Amino acid sequence: MPSRFSNVLHDHLPIAPWMADHTLRLPGTVPVSLADWLQRDEAFGGQMALRDWLIAERPAEVHALAPGARRAAEELLGFVLSHLADVPGYTREGEVVRRPDGVLVPLAGPPMLVAGRLVQEDLLILERPEGGPEHLLTGAVLCFPSNWTLSQKFGMPLSRIHLPVDAYDEALGRRVQRMCDAIRPDAPVMRANLSPSAHANLHSPRPEYSDYRPGPGEMRFVRVERQTLLRLPESRAIVFSIHIYQLPLDRLPEAEAARLREVRPAWFA
Template sequence: MKELDIGSAPLQSHIPYDPFAERPLPGIQPLDMAAWLIRDEAFAGQMALRDRLVAERPEAVLAMEPAARPAAEELLELVLGLVAPGAGEIVTRADGVDVPVNRARPLQTLARLVQEDLCILEKRGDEHVMTAAVLCFPASWRLDEKFGRPLIDIHEPVTAYDAGIAARVQRLFDGVRVGMPLWRFNRLWYVDPDLHQPRSIHERRPKPEPGRGGYLRSERQCLVRLEKTRAVVFSIHTYVMARAAVLAQGLDPKGS
């Protein structure tokens, strides 16, 4: 697999929630559907990177089972209705880039419309399985290792994700209702600000020294139920902030 020189990552200087607030796992909160997709200050830079990844590394950032096409097509129509209602065959993004609406390639189109990464999970037996995904900004995981796997395997090797949490998360996915999304957040410190950080489960993520330097990476993760196919969409909006920006916002890293 060829390497891609992505250059400097576009950073945010503000995050609209406190990523250091402690919430018991899985930390889920209700969300207004109108607030699902976000366009923030890093939109232009993140979208330029997404465009490059889709063009140059599609095998690394896009995956879809043939049976998942109806869900992917439904998701594309949902997103178009939210970000570009009434648009024709071309969507002009907020950064001025024209994106052709290619319904034969729904994932490629979705990847270029919104900042969020989008994973589609469908019920297979007793568990939800990842059947399609746009994953441009992985936080130390690889799509080829998680695609086609159920929830418990997707979260391997997260220490806190034990059998009890796994059962609660599966019930959560079963209970997501159309038009009533849910959301949570996480937080991790990284030594560098790169957005595209695929990493095998067998690799260790380099970590900055606690309390010194590094970059905060926080994902705003949402669960959305599709009405027709009943698939669940797991969306990820990624914030990356330098430690100085975290402190300037008045957030307390609590020694991390």
């Protein structure tokens, strides 16, 4: 991967989930308005350039779509375009969209990949088969995985996807499934996840169960995922979006750094 993509960072973290108990514990969801579903920030140019490169050079690694999920993927692209119509900096010119960084994105092509070139978020489609007990991962454009690999999770139910996560037990799995079933098209929810990192690589896939925690003294960055869940009104699929924020540990405000040491002492051991 070109070295110019190795240090795309933020000036600050707009969300720090460890600062409040209700957002720190799982699942930690809060309501979010449709207008705030997707975000754009100071890292837009760098993140979008890397997304363009990954989609062009490594499409098989960052994209997957089950045959039956095409309808949901097309609806998702339409929903993204409708959302961006009200966002300053985006201009639709026929079958091309001009992004705020001036890049032209043709609308022809696989719908997930087109959507993945328009916004900073990774976008995943979750669908619950008729009579099935859980939602399955049936579509994705995943450019910035945080220590997981799309090919190992694609087509799997939520419980299997989260199998390596110690805290994701049967009881939590039932709560998450009930939450997914209850999401309404006009009422998305948001949560945030955080992880320590020794590097600033946005594209950070890893095999399941591999040890990715930095060793003593190696933690240099805080990586936060702003995650939203939104139901598409026609297909009834759920869109799981992931927006990555990365900040050097030494740039955290004093209060946030102190609280992080309190709730995650093992990261600093």
